[in-house]
Amino acid sequence: MNEMLKNPAVLREIIMDHYQYPRNHKLTEDDSYKKRHMASDSCIDDITVQSKIEDGIVKDICFDGVACTIATSSTSIMSEMLIGKDVQEAMKLVENYFNMVEEKDYDEDLLEEAIAFQNVSKQANRIKCATIGWKAIREMLQESEGEVNE
């Protein structure tokens, strides 16, 4: 793994940067996109994630909403990591991310900037923030896998 990604100051910078300048931060009217509105009673984060999954490839991901630093930056990082990946690969990255957050075994080398959320489980009540966007994409990936199999 990139040595830089072991430096807390760098990781903090990554979160700040993705919070202040979130990537793919817009929604589209294009109805070839799947869409998930993520909001729960236990958390005030409220985001919508959209994805275009075609021919087994994640062609695009975008999101918008009202959310905290952790929810915004983790979703922004997710979008950058997964765009261009095929569904299986994307699924593998998503599962690996959840394994990290849930303190199970995971592969550090697959995480890229998402390693910034390595310690999120220490603030147990914020796990939901770090996973809100990832849950949305997981659902949409699963749905697209179902569609291929049909």
Add this chain to the structure above:
Amino acid sequence: MVNVKEIRKDFPMFSNNPDLVYLDNAATTFKPQCVIDAVTGVYTQMTSNIHRGDYDLSHRISTAYDQTRTHVASFLNAEEDEIIFTSGASASLNMAAYGYGLTNLREGDVILSTEAEHASNILPWFKVSEMTHSKIEYISLNEKGELTVENFKKAMHEKVKVVAISYVSNVLGYINPIKDITEIAHEMNAVVFLDAAQAVPHMKVDVKELNVDFMSFSGHKMLAPSGIGVLYGKKDILEKTDSYMMGGGSNARFDMCGNLLLREIPYRFESGTPAIEATIGLDAAIDYLEKIGLDEIQTREAELKRYAIEQLSKLDNIILYNPDAETGIITFNIKDVFAQDAAGYLNSKHIAVRTGLHCAKMLVDILKTSDTIRASLYFYNTKEEIDRFVQVCSEITLEKCIDIFF
């Protein structure tokens, strides 16, 4: 005077959590030992079901249960048969809205409320209005988010059959002018449904003086266990209210031909085995509150609130939304920091507060934000706790909120 040092000894949560500053009392409160003992006493000495048991033990627990009803009635200056036990404020609000609304509202009737209500006080009416084709209208709040008698008068008209509002708003903590509102509503033949979940724990509430028709609150916000709440209803209004929850306890006799003799009020509204231990816990909680005195409690909370506002006002990174509210609810934000991030930082310093998302447009227009942090006090909080809270607030920056993850 409230001797807070002594009082805190009654609450095991304090000695078990010496680092914690608990400022989420509007969500729920800590329980004093006497309430805990009342609950465990049911388990260790009185376990049996209430009513109809043909043995001494059941008679004993039934007496303790019935005594709570007598106690709640005197606490509110109500009659005993006007007190219905429920599982909490939400259950009370639903019971009243459906039970009265579905049988008494007609197409074109109006339910008058505000955009500052708790979900449990407005969502049941969404449903009732849909089912009865009645309409919900909202009273304008003033620029501070207060409900004024003047604005209420403006919103009132002869189609209004129900007025559903809170005594104290859980968002902004203002005490609404209920007595005046009830008088006007009654002159125009509207029935007043009061959500008193944030009032009854904090001040003397007299239903005869307020003259409301229904009133709801929860035990757990006033030192009692969760699982017990109260619906007060005026006797003549309860006569016109349907008891939609049917079963054991609500009927006196029935047969398979469909003949049914309902029990008298209030029992017909209480089907099934209730939260007996929680109810008996509520009895102990009211005892405890009465010993301190509700007026004392209100005075102390107002004083703590004033002190907190004074201290918070000195900080330049704070936005206060309700500095004038008389109750212990402090709604605020840290400048340029999302509410949940700031609350996360406070949590990392063992200070418990709650964030809230406001979806009502009117409220967003007044607050100029959709999300806020709420710190809510109870009489057992101290100035030292407020000092710690203010100190931590003064330190909050966006960077620090992210630092807690490293």
